[in-house]
Amino acid sequence: MAERVLNSQAGGIGSTAHEAVYRRLRERIFFGGFLPGHAVTLRGLAEELGVSPMPVREAVRRLIAERALAMQGNGRVVVPLMTRDKFEQVLFARAALEPELAARALSRLSPADIEVVAQVDDDIDSALLNGDAEGYMRGNFRFHFMIYRQAEADMLLGLVESVWLQFGPFMRMAYGRIGTQGLEDHHQAALEAMRRRDEAGLRAAIRADIGQGMGFIGDAMLSPLQ
Amino acid sequence: MAERVLNSQAGGIGSTAHEAVYRRLRERIFFGGFLPGHAVTLRGLAEELGVSPMPVREAVRRLIAERALAMQGNGRVVVPLMTRDKFEQVLFARAALEPELAARALSRLSPADIEVVAQVDDDIDSALLNGDAEGYMRGNFRFHFMIYRQAEADMLLGLVESVWLQFGPFMRMAYGRIGTQGLEDHHQAALEAMRRRDEAGLRAAIRADIGQGMGFIGDAMLSPLQ
DNA sequence: GCGGTCCCATTGTGATCACAGAATTTGCAT
DNA sequence: ATGCAAATTCTGTGATCACAATGGGACCGC
Missing domain, CATH: 1.10.10.10 (Winged helix-like DNA-binding domain superfamily/Winged helix DNA-binding domain)
Known part of the structure; x- marks a missing residue:
């Protein structure tokens, strides 16, 4: 893959x-x-x-x-600062674009591909257990883009990459400050939907993952600062 | 404005x-x-x-x-070529992002702003009557971005600008080849929704405008080539 | 001790040159 | 006339230099 x-x-x-x-x-x-x-x-x-x-x-x-x-x-x-406004826009753009990429990728994902993604998710769980923020971020990135890349939709992928680049440094700072405890892994629902070839379920799982993951750091980081 | x-x-x-x-x-x-x-x-x-x-x-x-x-x-x-795949991605991205920008702009649009946009739409109608493809494109661009710019959502605006830049040359070639006859102006519904401060209506109007305008050139251009 | 002013180091910007690779054209041989 | 090969032109890339503007720091005066 x-x-x-x-x-x-x-x-x-x-x-x-x-x-x-x-x-x-x-x-x-x-x-x-x-x-x-x-x-x-x-x-x-x-x-x-x-x-x-x-x-x-x-x-x-x-x-x-x-x-x-x-x-x-x-x-x-x-490196740009994050603002509440920008954060909300990132959240919206991710929710608007990423479920579509995942859905487009679904038909092209072989069972073997899905198991590779599942392994990445195991690594994410290990990183969370160890409080390894960078490992979590690397794994999370790999989890999402291994899927999206299979959509063979370069134009949309480029938009999503640009969005990730914009919140990446902020996310890193967030995890460095508040740690990874409290982070849950919402990827299981996505994996199950992929195994079921359930497109609607996959869209919903990706959307939920984005909302919860981003909400976690958004709540923790953006309430104090402005 | x-x-x-x-x-x-x-x-x-x-x-x-x-x-x-x-x-x-x-x-x-x-x-x-x-x-x-x-x-x-x-x-x-x-x-x-x-x-x-x-x-x-x-x-x-x-x-x-x-x-x-x-x-x-x-x-x-x-200048990149257009493919059917890319065209579909552009269509999706526009439909996913632009209604949101319009909705965010709505509360910031003064009645005077709306009338300026209405004037731009009059210019678009003139261009369509005269078969002025470039005038139509300039007007259409101004119509959309005068609205979106008021959303004060730079991050989303940047994504949308990138999308427009990617289909712009293709749209220009399309209108140069098939002309502007057959093009309808679907902006009236958007203007009325703005005057009514009807957010849902504005979203729907923008979505319809995108779908119909893009469908027009998509049907005409992409069936023959590949 | 503190505030202001001058100076120098550092910054991004633009120009010019050298170079390697590709593409086109030229020229020759058949 | 036509096919192939060699050469020349043209391409983007990278390095280096000059320059104006900005920022920071040192120094001096109060």
């Missing part, structure tokens, strides 16, 4: 330097240490990654276009 | 050269002569726009990230 779940765009092998920088930055934004508000510099990243500033410029420009990074008025590049 | 409907992103004034190039390319992709399949070159655009290749590189990179342009395996940059 899909090995390269990230970077669905422009199926190219992507052997250019700026492509590699793009992937590494994307990985760090989503799973690494780039928290909301963190400022990055072109030359700094270039030196850190061992390349000239040029590929970094292109990668950062691309990430800004995907709203994974933001450029403030003075030209400085930062 | 919103003068700058295009380029919602990163509210900056955008006085940099690559920002200007980006806006001009975007304008041409959507309303100008860039048809699907059209190839562009960095140096060619640079000379044509009277700038160095540098700002063009950044603008093109950004447009590729938004999927308004595509890079083929050999590195050449082209």
Whole structure:
């Protein structure tokens, strides 16, 4: 099944330097240490990654276009902050798009594919038991995109990837602050629906997963701050 | 009301050269002569726009990230072709996102705003009468985004802009080939719903407008080709 | 001790050059 | 005339340099 779940765009092998920088930055934004508000510099990243500033410029420009990074008025590049408004929009967009992707993927998922996804879910449970926030996020990402990728709907997948990139750093900060205790795993219903080939059930399960997972961090994080 | 409907992103004034190039390319992709399949070159655009290749590189990179342009395996940059699959995804994404934007905008639309939108719709009718395909497209774009912009939901607006950029060149080619006769104006229902402050009615009207407008060109264009 | 001002380091931006790969054209041989 | 091969042009990519503007910090005056 899909090995390269990230970077669905422009199926190219992507052997250019700026492509590699793009992937590494994307990985760090989503799973690494780039928290909301963190400022990055072109030359700094270039030196850190061992390349000239040029590929970094292109990668950062691309990430800004995907709203994974933001450029403030003075030209400085930062990881965007989350606001209640933006969070609600993310929640809506996910609920509007992801169940459809899952439904489209259903007919293309082989029983073997489904069991691979089930294994990922086991890993998620282990991560939750161990309080491993990053492991949970990586697993959750893999769980969803292994499914969505099978939909073979690049256009919708691109929209959803952009949405995930926008709330990723916030989610990471949230789990870092409030921990993973209290998080439940709502993926079982999705797995059962997939095994039953129940499209309506899968849509509902994905929708429930989004609502509950996002509600969890939304309640915990956004009540205090504004 | 919103003068700058295009380029919602990163509210900056955008006085940099690559920002200007980006806006001009975007304008041409959507309303100008860039048809699907059209190839562009960095140096060619640079000379044509009277700038160095540098700002063009950044603008093109950004447009590729938004999927308004595509890079083929050999590195050449082209305006992407439309496929039936992609068209269906565009249709779904529009129907999933745009009614929500319209609904969110409703409470912020003043009666004066609504009448401005109504005037735009009059212009659309004139364009349709004259068979002015570009006028129709400009008017249709303004009609929708004058409303959506009032929703003050940048994240969702960005998704919708990306979607429009992806079907814009195809729609232009479609109207150029099949003309605008047969196009009906389904905006009246939306205007009446707005005047009534009828959120459900507005959602339904926008959804109907999308379904019928897109169905019109989808039926005409995508049956023959593949 | 504290506030303001000047200076320098750092930032993103744009231009120019070098380079490798691809595509097109040219030229030759059949 | 036609098919193939070589060469030349053209492509995007990356590096380096120059520059204006912004930000931070040091220094001085009160």
